[in-house]
Amino acid sequence: MANKIEDIYTDIISSLPPTERLQLATLILNGLAKQQIRREINFVDDVDDSDVWTQEDQDDLALFAFQHGVAYFSQEEDETE
Structure with missing residues (x-):
């Protein structure tokens, strides 16, 4: 897996202009943040907050x-x- 990622970076990403690499990094980080938020929301949903x-x-x-x-x-x- 690590080799695949390194190959993608070497073959594709490193040839992109800096602004496009920053856009890609932003997309990746925003995606990770959304995943983390979803995990936290799911954790909160597991808590029983009923009034019973x-x-x-x-x-x-x-x-x-x-x-x-x-x-x-x-x-x-x-x-x-």
């Missing part, structure tokens, strides 16, 4: 709230002593 809370979500929230309350009120008791 599972029982596990609710249990996690309740546990966190309970732990936070215990820590908060324990700290408050220590300050009043």
